[in-house]
Amino acid sequence: MNKQLILDQVTVQYDAIVAVSDATFALAEGEIGCLLGPSGCGKTTLLRAIAGFESLSAGSISLHGEYISTPKRTQAPEDRAVGMVFQDFALFPHLNVHDNIGFGLSTSSSSEKASRVLEMLELVGLVTVADRFPHELSGGQQQRVALARALAPSPEILLLDEPFSNLDAELRTQLAAEIRLLLKKNKVTALLVTHDQDEAFAMADKIALLNAGKIVQIDTPYKLYHKPGSLFAADFIGKGTIINVGIDASGLLGNNLGRLSVNALPEDLGNTVKLLVRPDDIAYDESSDTKLPIVSKSFLGPNYLYELALKDGQCVPCLTHSHIDIPVGDELPVRFDLRHVVIFNSD
C-alpha cells in the first residue's frame, strides 16, 4: 500500500534528554493512526516533530514520498503540508469563525477562498455561527472550528494533539466517533495523540503504544487489547491484574487455577509465569466448586467488579452482573476461563 507518512528510526533530543528514540512507524493513505501512552512518554514530541516544531537528532520523517525532517534539515512548519488540531484548539481570539478557517488559505482569489471556507463550515456543521468569535462558542464548537481550520488547506496529513482533553467526558466518545466518520468519509490521513485508550480505540485503525520515549508495540486496537506484547502493554491497556503463578510441564497452574493447553504455551517456560487476568477471564458460576473470598467490590451500574483473593493472597478481578450481590468477606463461586489469558515469562 502507498505509504503517506513514514517515520524511520526517529530520535528527538533536548540537550542531554532523549525524548523519543528510534521510533519507526508508517501510515497508509486514508489511515487513522494513534500514538498512545502515559504522559511524558514522548508521544507529543513525536507529533510536534512531524509538524516541524522539533528537530531530529537521528532518523528521518517523510511525507508523501518526500523527506520533511532529517537531522540535517528541518523543513519549516509553514512549508509542510501538515494540518494540526492543537490541544487547547489555539483558535485566533481576534478573528471570527469564518476568518479562523480561512487563515491558512493562500489562494489569491477571494471568491475561491470564501467558497472553500463555506465548504468547511458545512463539513463541520457550523454555517450558522460563522460570524461568532471563539470566546462565544462552546467547547465542542471550538474543536470543530479547529478541525475545519486545519483541514481547509487540504493537508497531506492531519495531526490531532489530545483533541478531546478539553471537552466534557460525555462529549468525548460521541465526538471521537463523529470525527472518525468525517475523516474516513473525506479519506483524510490522520494521526492522533492521546493518553486515553478509549479515545484511541474509538478513533484509530492502528495504534503505536509508547513508553519512556520508545514505541513498544504497533497493532490494531483489538490485538493491542487482547495480545499485549509486553508487561507494560498488558498493564497500560484495559483493566486487569498481573499475577505470578507456578506452572508445571503439563501446563497445570498453581493456586488451583486449572490447566493451560500445552500447545498455547511459549517455549522454554520456567517454573513460574506471569499471567494477565482480565476481569472477564474469571466468570461467576453458581455451580462451581471453586470459591474465592471477596476482598472488596465496587458497583459499576450494570456490573459489580469484585476483587478476589487467591490461596496465596494475590488478588484477581471478576466482573459479574450487578444482581449478584454478595457481601465482602463471603466467598464467590467462580470458573476460570483461560482461553484468552496472556502469559509472560517470569524473570
Add this chain to the structure above:
Amino acid sequence: MEIDSRSSGFKSPYQSSGRGWRTYLFIVTAIIAVPMLVIFASLLQPFSSAWQHLFDTVLIDYITNSLLLMAGVGVGTLVLGVSAAWLTAMCEFPGRKILSWAFLLPMAMPAYIIAYTYTGILDFSGPLQTALRDTYQWQYGDYYFPEIRSLGGAICMLSLVLYPYVYMLVRVAFLEQSTAVLEASRNLGKKPWQTLFLVALPMARPAIVAGVSLALMETLADYGTVAYFGVSSFTTGIFRTWYGLGELTTAAQLCALLMLFVFALIMAERWSRQRLRFHHHSAQKKMARLRLKGWRSALAISAGGLIVFLGFVLPASQLAIWASVGWQENLDGDFLTLLFNSFSLAAIAAVCCLIVAVFLAYTKRAFASRAELAAVAVASLGYAVPGTVIAVGVLIPVAWLDNQIDFLSTTWFDYPTGLLMSGTIGLLVFAYLVRFLSVALNTVDSGLTAIKPSIDESARSLGATPSRLLSRIHLPILRTSLLTALLLVFVEVLKELPTTLILRPFNFNTLAVRTYELASDERLVDAALPALAIVIIGLLPVLLITKSILNERFSNE
C-alpha cells in the same frame, strides 16, 4: 447560630458594624470626589470675559499642542514599547535578559528632569554643540541644529520615559499568548514575520491600547516638561490663567475641558482591559523564542541598547557628572532640609493612602454590591486626573471654606482666623491622597483577591476568630502587597511636581520643586543633586518590578 455564621461566610466579621462600614465608605469616597465635582461644577459658573481673551489668543494653541503632543507621544511610546516588548518576549539574542529589565529604567526618570538634562546636553553651550564647533571650526549660525526646547523635543522626552507603560503591558501580553496559537499560524503556512503582524500584534492590541492610554494620561498630566520647553498646553495654560490672569473659575473651567480628553483615555483603557479577558490564553509549554543570529542579533542589541542609553544611561550620567561638580557647595544644610521635607511628606502621604486603600478594599470585598463598587471606582479615578487639575479642585473649595470661617469668626467674635487650611501640609497630603489612592488601592486589591472567600470560610470553620483570621491569614499573605503599595505611593509623591508646586506651604520646598526651580533659573548644575536623588529613589519601584520579571518562568531558561 452555627449555621448562621457559616452561611454568611466571610461577611460575618463585619456584619455587626456593617451599616457603619458602608456609611464610612460613602463618606470617604464623597470627600475624595470633592475636587473632581468642584471642577465640573465650575462649568455651571458664568464664563468670564477672560474666555473671550482665551478664545482669541491661546486656547487654540492649548488644544492643538496638547493633541499634537498626545499624537506624538502615542506613536513614540507605541513604537518604542512594542519593539522592546517584542525583542525581549519573543526573540533570543545575547543580552536579552539584561535588556528585559533595563528597558524599565527610564521609568525612574521624571519627564521634567530628562527634559532639562537634555537641554543641558544639546544647548548651544552644551558639550555636544561645543564639540561640533571645535571639530569643524564652525561659528554660531554656521550650522543647523534641532531645537530641543520645542514641541518635537517634548514629544521625544516624554516618549523616552513613558514607553515602559506600553512595554510592561505588551510584554506580558506577548508572554501570555498561547504558544500554540503562534504555532497554529506557522502550521497554517505563515512565516514568522507574517505571524507577528497577523496574529501576535492583533492579539496584543488591547494591551497596546491600555499601555498607550496610560502613557497619554501621564502626557496630559505633565507640567514640568512643557513649561520648561515653553510649549503652550493645557497644564501650562491652567497655571497661566491662574497665576497670570488671577482667574480661578476660568482655570477650573479649563481643567474641566482637559478632563474631556482624560475621560476619552479612561474609556479607551477600560474598554481594552475588558477585551483582554477574551485574549488571555495561558501558555502551557515553554516559549520557543525566535533565535536572532548575525546582523539581526547585532541590530536587536544596538536598538535595545540605544533606547536604554537615551532614556536612562545618558541623562543619568550627565546628572551624576553635574552633581559631582557641585556637590561640595550644594550638599549643605538646605539640601538635608529638602531631603527631610520630601521624605516625611511622601511617607505621610503613603501611610494615609495605604490606610484608606485597605479600608476601601476590605469594605468592597465584604459588601460587593453595585453601589459600593461604583463608589470605589470613583475613588480610584485619581490616577487619570492630572495633578494640576486636582490641585485646582482642592484649592477652590478650601479657599472658600477658609474665607467663610474667617468672615464668620470676624463678624461674630471679632477675631480674624486668616486662612486655616489653605497652604498647609494637610491639604497637600489630601491632594496626594486623591491623586495616588488608586496606586495603593490597586496593589492592595490585587493582593486581597489572592485570599479567596473560601479561605476565610475554611479558617473560620476551623475555629479562627476574626482577629486571628486577620493576623494569621490575611496579614502574612498581604504583607508584600502592603509594602509595595507604600513604596509606590512614596515614590510617586516624591516625583510629583505640579500638585506640590500649587499647594505647598509658603517657603516649603521639596526635591521636585527645588529641581524645577533651579532648572528654570538655568542653574542646571545646581539642580542635578536633588534631581539625582529623585532618580535614585525612583529606581526602587523599578527594582521591584524587575524582581518579578526575573522570577517569571519564561525568562529562566
